Amino acid sequence: MITGKIKSFGVGLGLLTSVACMQTTAFETQLIDETAPSELSQNTTPVFGASLFQGGFKDQPFIGFNPDYQITVGDQINLQLWGAYSFSATLPVDPKGNIFVPEVGPVHVAGIKNGALNDFVLRHVKRVFKNNVQAYANLEASQPVKVFVTGYVNNPGLYNGFSSDSILFYLDSAGGIDKLSGSFVDIKVMRRGAEIQKVNLYNFLVDGIMPALQLRSGDVVVVGARNGSVTVEGAVQQAAQMEFTGPYTQLGEMLLVTKPDPQANFARITQVVDGVQQAKYMSLTDAMTTRLYPGAQVELVRDNDIQSISIRVSGELDGPATYVLPYGATLDELLVQLDFRANADRDSIQLYRDSVAERQRAALNRSLDALQMEVLTRQPNTDLEKTAQKDSAMMIQNFIEQARKAKPRGQVVIANNPNAANMLLEDGDELVVPLKSSTVSIVGEVIFPTSLVYNKKRTLEDYIELAGGFANNANRDELVILHLDGTVSRIDDRDFDNRLGNRLRPGDEIMVMPKIQSSELQVTKDVTEILYRIAVGTAAVLSF
Missing domain, CATH: 3.30.1950.10 (wza like domain)
Structure with a gap:
């Protein structure tokens, strides 16, 4: 049963009270209504140019009039x-x-x-x-010649022809290029041990350009090993695996060959970069200059014709680092495919989403804009107030500048919700399975921010003392506990010396917030709310 599966991943931990508390402060953490990279899946997309050799050249020696043909010995x-x-x-x-x-x-x-x-x-x-x-x-x-064809062709050997025949005649006579191991862009013609011509068949396939070359008896046509390749499919005129030379290429160069559909406007790119498998979904305009490395898979899509999504996974898992699922797949459909390690904390699965991060960032900027407007429009009554207000405004402006640099994580809280199993995944989501933890971290306004071994007998006051005690600028009235699963608890000073039971768990972060020094009650309230929003959205405490 779906509900049963999700409960086994900790979506029933009984923390609805703390989540509701956080909603009242508009923290924008959405609620539901590092493994080794794996190889990309086996590629069945046709190799570009593989259909070139189907007997059409070897049966048609060139005996017609060629005005550019140069007379040679034996003609x-x-x-x-x-x-x-x-x-x-x-x-x-x-x-x-x-x-x-x-x-x-x-x-x-x-x-x-x-x-x-x-x-x-x-x-x-x-x-x-x-x-x-x-x-x-x-x-x-023209002169009859015998030419060697070797390298990555299907039937290497010595083949009869005429000096007027093209490279394609001899390649086709040798059974064509091996599409799995041979190169279509690295073909050499050797004469007496020296290279006299290099041939890139993509020039012929795309633009019909074939170098004029008269072969002689004893010449050798050598097909090199296949270079790195990129697969481009989806909204293109011809889906294909295409070769490139060098350590990387760009999508724009590949599309010169495979030609995009006129209405294609987005690209999904999956590839391994520096040993890490990545999946990106971006506009086609931005994707044109994206570096593509050997093995990259690119799917061009129309924004109204998305058929699959890419989900990144990391943490205590074995298996792929990226899962490609059908559009409309749910969280449950992903979870059942994961291979959890023995030390995985299934009760604290974390889901991060770009769209949520954008909403968090927008909400934070709205609050900062309002705070800035309030500070700049206040009217002092006396010279003393004017001086104090100037100092306060400068301090708050510095705070606003720091706060705008905060980068929300976009965590989607999936705990405590029986409907989490049916949550639709979005392209680009990242799911993290943390390691079971035995420590509690104390960050923010304490003397020695640190991590300590969790002990259920200890109180918040104990942990704070072990971290050196409160710093001078600490808010001693309330603490924030950020749980691994994304839920949040706010604890006031009445509970500092009490055991918290399930409100403090291994892996949690105790966040000691800074105290706001301001004579303006509204400014204090606004700055406090922004600080808590940043703490929850970024898992970091911003000093004030």
């Missing part, structure tokens, strides 16, 4: 002479790069572009036959 030149002298034959380009034209002699054609071959031969013929002889020369067949 066959069809030559015809007519007029005062007639001749017709197919002439091979000899090892010196010449063809032998009767009555003219050797003509060096190696290196001449195919488109210029006819005019080049005709000029040499005219040097001997000034008049009445015409010439026509064309490439009948």
Whole structure:
């Protein structure tokens, strides 16, 4: 039963009274109405370019007219002479790069572009036959070659072709690139041990660009190992795993290849950075310059078409550091998947949420704005009041400046609520399972802020004395106890020397707040409320 499961995680600890007390002071802590990173899940998204080699190139050797093809040794030149002298034959380009034209002699054609071959031969013929002889020369067949294909291809070997055939012909003849281990962006052509050309097939796949290269017998085409890759899917024109060179790339570069859907406006990025698995959800504009590391998974979404959410987990757990759940998943659906360690404190599970932190920050800023307005608009009655008010206003302005730097944690209190199991999770939520604690911390306005071993027989007064006693600026009328599960207890001085029972538990923080020195009752009240809001929202005491 769902309710039973949640109770086993401490959502029935009987602290409703303390939570209600905190609500009256508008602390904005929402109530419900570090493990090792794991590898990302097995990737089934197609490798970009894998469909390139499906027999379409090896069965189509290039024998058409290519004006940029350079004549080379072994090519066959069809030559015809007519007029005062007639001749017709197919002439091979000899090892010196010449063809032998009767009555003219050797003509060096190696290196001449195919488109210029006819005019080049005709000029040499005219040097001997000034008049009445015409010439026509064309490439009948390029040189047959044998090229080695090796590296990360499916069938390494030696393959027959022509010097006019492209790299794709020989790669396809070798069964194509191994999509699991071979690189589409790191292909080298070697000649006599030296690299003569580097080929990036993404240029061909995206822009149709293929370097002009004539291969010779003995050349070697080497396919390198697969580089780091990024998976981009979701609202894109073609979901794919894409390679990149270097330690990282940017989403904008990857989208030049895979092309985003025109209406995609958000990106969910999951990757391991410095050994820690991270999950981010951000606008596509912000995501374009985000660094992506090998293994990163990116899902482009439309803001009205979210199908999954990413939840980070940490603390006393084994297993993944990030869980991807269906949109609309509940807390219970996450909890049943967690593998708790033996020392996990299941009664103090903590849930942090960005939207709650934003509301806490907004509420704090509203209070600070009101305090600032009140201080700046007060009118003194005497010169003495004017001087005192100036000093007080400066002190409060400094306090406001410090307070605006406070960063609320956005903790969602899931304790004491039977409906917690059905709480909907939000993308980017972080769930922390703390270690069972045996200590109590004392922070704030005490002489020696410290942590002490919990002893249920000790009173608050005992703990304060063990921390050196109250500091001069301490508020001795009331203390705040912040529990691990996010609930809060406020204890007045009548209970300082009494045992608190369940109101003080291992792992708690006893927060001694500063005393507000002000002659203005309203200012004292406002500053006190802000201090308590900061203490609860940030788990820290701001000095005043």
